[in-house]
Amino acid sequence: MILNANVKLWVKKIALALLGGLAVPSVLAVELSGYAGAEYRYFLHDSALPFPGQHVPSLVLAPEFYTEWDDGQQSLLFSPFLRLDGEDAERTHGDIGELQWLLVRDDWELRVGVGKVFWGVAESQHLVDVINQTDLVENSDTEDKLGQPMINLSVFRDWGTVDLFVMPYFRERTFAGRDGRLRGPLVVDTDAAAYESGAGRHHLDVAVRWSHSLGDWDIGVSHFYGTNREPQLLLNSTATALIPFYETMHQTGLDAQYTAEAWLWKLETIRRETDADTFFALTGGVEYTFYSVFETDVDVGLIAEYLFDDRDDARKTAFEDDVLMGARLTWNDTQSTALLFGLIQDLSSEDIGWNIEASRRIGDRWKLSVEGRFFSVNDNTSVLYPVRRDDYFQLELARYF
Amino acid sequence: MGIKMRNYLLLLLLAVSPFVLAETNAEKGHAIALETDNRDKGWQDSFAEMRMVLRNRHGKESVRLIRVTNLEMDGDGDKGLTVFDEPRDIKGTAFLSYSHALVPDEQWIYLPALKRVKRISSSNKSGPFMGSEFAYEDISSFEIPKYSYLYLRDEVINGIDCFVLELRPQYKHSGYIKSHVWVDKVEYRRQKIDYYDRKDSLLKIQTFSDYHLYLERYWRAHTMTMDNQQNGKSTTLHWRDFKFKTGLADDDFKKNDLKRQR
Numbered sequence: 001m002i003l004n005a006n007v008k009l010w011v012k013k014i015a016l017a018l019l020g021g022l023a024v025p026s027v028l029a030v031e032l033s034g035y036a037g038a039e040y041r042y043f044l045h046d047s048a049l050p051f052p053g054q055h056v057p058s059l060v061l062a063p064e065f066y067t068e069w070d071d072g073q074q075s076l077l078f079s080p081f082l083r084l085d086g087e088d089a090e091r092t093h094g095d096i097g098e099l100q101w102l103l104v105r106d107d108w109e110l111r112v113g114v115g116k117v118f119w120g121v122a123e124s125q126h127l128v129d130v131i132n133q134t135d136l137v138e139n140s141d142t143e144d145k146l147g148q149p150m151i152n153l154s155v156f157r158d159w160g161t162v163d164l165f166v167m168p169y170f171r172e173r174t175f176a177g178r179d180g181r182l183r184g185p186l187v188v189d190t191d192a193a194a195y196e197s198g199a200g201r202h203h204l205d206v207a208v209r210w211s212h213s214l215g216d217w218d219i220g221v222s223h224f225y226g227t228n229r230e231p232q233l234l235l236n237s238t239a240t241a242l243i244p245f246y247e248t249m250h251q252t253g254l255d256a257q258y259t260a261e262a263w264l265w266k267l268e269t270i271r272r273e274t275d276a277d278t279f280f281a282l283t284g285g286v287e288y289t290f291y292s293v294f295e296t297d298v299d300v301g302l303i304a305e306y307l308f309d310d311r312d313d314a315r316k317t318a319f320e321d322d323v324l325m326g327a328r329l330t331w332n333d334t335q336s337t338a339l340l341f342g343l344i345q346d347l348s349s350e351d352i353g354w355n356i357e358a359s360r361r362i363g364d365r366w367k368l369s370v371e372g373r374f375f376s377v378n379d380n381t382s383v384l385y386p387v388r389r390d391d392y393f394q395l396e397l398a399r400y401f
Numbered sequence: 402m403g404i405k406m407r408n409y410l411l412l413l414l415l416a417v418s419p420f421v422l423a424e425t426n427a428e429k430g431h432a433i434a435l436e437t438d439n440r441d442k443g444w445q446d447s448f449a450e451m452r453m454v455l456r457n458r459h460g461k462e463s464v465r466l467i468r469v470t471n472l473e474m475d476g477d478g479d480k481g482l483t484v485f486d487e488p489r490d491i492k493g494t495a496f497l498s499y500s501h502a503l504v505p506d507e508q509w510i511y512l513p514a515l516k517r518v519k520r521i522s523s524s525n526k527s528g529p530f531m532g533s534e535f536a537y538e539d540i541s542s543f544e545i546p547k548y549s550y551l552y553l554r555d556e557v558i559n560g561i562d563c564f565v566l567e568l569r570p571q572y573k574h575s576g577y578i579k580s581h582v583w584v585d586k587v588e589y590r591r592q593k594i595d596y597y598d599r600k601d602s603l604l605k606i607q608t609f610s611d612y613h614l615y616l617e618r619y620w621r622a623h624t625m626t627m628d629n630q631q632n633g634k635s636t637t638l639h640w641r642d643f644k645f646k647t648g649l650a651d652d653d654f655k656k657n658d659l660k661r662q663r
Contacts, residue, residue, distance in 0.1 A: 400489035
């Protein structure tokens with residue numbers, strides 16, 4: 001009953017705000033920003049598969065349109081994304097990353113449309129971050145996300161922030177196609193995606209998150225019920241392709257960071273429950289930064305994280321008992337030169353993935369980025385085994401506007 | 402006996418007199434700092450736009466556009482929200498800080514490309530702010546307990562009669578052993594600061610000019626230049642459009658607010 005009354009109160013509040021929002025001024029200034037870039041990926045080895053090549057040029061366009069009214073209390077954000085890939089038709093893709101109306105009130109905010117949300121504190125992987133689907137074909141590091149249609153209500157209280165999410169439409173994960181690298185021998189037939197729920201991609205996903213900053217602690221607790229963003233990959237009937245099968249899941253997550261001077265202590269843990277599996281996973285670690293080393297302006301941050309997954313099954317997760325070690329170098333110069341280097345080692349199989357990312361501004365409008373990923377995988381049961389020959393270097397030059 | 406007694410007296414005088422003098426100068430320095438601080442109380446909140454021009458030793462310039470919002474906190478360091486507009490690749494990056502006098506500040510940064518709010522360490526006091534010659538500690542809010550004070554002398558600079566104070570940071574991780582601050586005697590506005598590095602050599606000189614008076618009480622320098630004496634680089638901050646008492650509150654300085662800064 002109390003819940004019901006609260007819901008009614010919120011519906012009333014939002015309806016009133018919406019009515020107020022109808023008074024949109026007739027002329028709105030639209031602010032344009034974003035970037036366009038050219039990328040070149042060079043794979044160090046021939047693919048074990050017949051189609052993919054070693055040289056992959058591509059172009060990217062990511063503009064952002066923004067307008068606000070009602071004294072900045074309401075705004076509209078539109079950020080489409082387009083990638084044109086010279087090799088892989090699946091990597092040539094577009095997305096609406098954001099198309100979101102935002103309403104700001106003193107102690108609450110409402111976001112309606114397509115949006116992106118990040119939860120978590122860790123660097124190696126983002127266990128608790130489940131709202132957005134991963135744009136895997138854009139980058140294999142799972143950091144890139146697809147826009148998620150949602151209604152998000154944020155309520156601010158002294159005891160923290162509560163975020164409620166209702167997500168009426170599911171975005172499928174992207175996978176490399178026949179001519180793409182960083183995939184297994186069988187392509188994933190994304191057109192044949194199947195769902196546990198009869199509602200398919202129209203299953204109504206919901207999530208709630210409480211987050212708060214308490215002195216040196218930043219804490220978040222979340223629960224998600226809906227379509228698992230991570231599909232199982234099943235063989236199709238003719239054993240010629242993989243079919244993504246999306247289960248329905250409950251996931252409870254906790255993320256916490258303790259900040260003590262130059263130390264950042266980080267923890268993310270989840271419990272995920274699906275029909276096939278119930279498991280617990282954890283990422284925990286520390287980041288320590290040496291500022292202005294050797295009397296220069298360079299900061300050196302050292303990162304160490306432990307990754308655990310109690311499924312202990314290399315076919316389901318690459319990170320069941322792994323360690324990340326990394327270093328983040330920040331030059332603090334005019335060009336914002338930065339370098340991130342890391343390796344993730346599997347403690348049981350000794351498999352290693354190496355990662356390097358560097359960037360530097362050129363002039364005021366250009367940015368040059370370098371990325372490299374290298375795999376040393378011998379465990380033929382590992383989910384990373386198929387990409388063991390897909391070591392690559394990548395160069396990107398982007399112009400910001 | 403007489404000689405011995407005289408020696409004792411001399412010794413006593415030598416030991417005590419500089420101490421007595423120093424204490425007076427320390428008190429005077431503290432009193433001037435307190436007056437400077439008191440004269441800048443009650444502005445509640447402020448907003449301003451800043452154009453930061455970085456100049457390397459060959460005179461090549463690079464520009465940053467930044468918006469700064471501050472909330473005055475009674476008995477504690479101010480809260481600040483900084484949003485970057487240029488360079489464009491970091492547009493929308495926002496920085497939230499709860500500063501404190503002696504305990505570490507609380508700081509968060511929002512990275513728009515990742516939609517990620519990160520709590521960051523505030524131990525980086527002496528590092529450069531945005532690749533400039535301003536260190537984080539140079540632009541953080543002034544709080545009395547952050548320093549010890551010593552009045553040095555009176556001096557006229559640029560035709561302005563000033564007190565000269567020596568400030569020694571009492572907080573951890575400062576890049577300075579001390580700074581010398583010129584404060585004008587009439588309005589208690591900072592006119593110049595000499596920063597000395599940990600080896601006690603002159604590192605940077607900051608000059609303040611183009612002072613404007615707001616709400617008939619609060620002086621703000623619209624131009625601040627930091628000249629690095631050791632690397633030949635300099636940075637000038639051009640401030641404009643200061644607004645005070647705009648009705649901001651604690652709620653406008655929460656980590657949630659970072660995400661919707663434009």
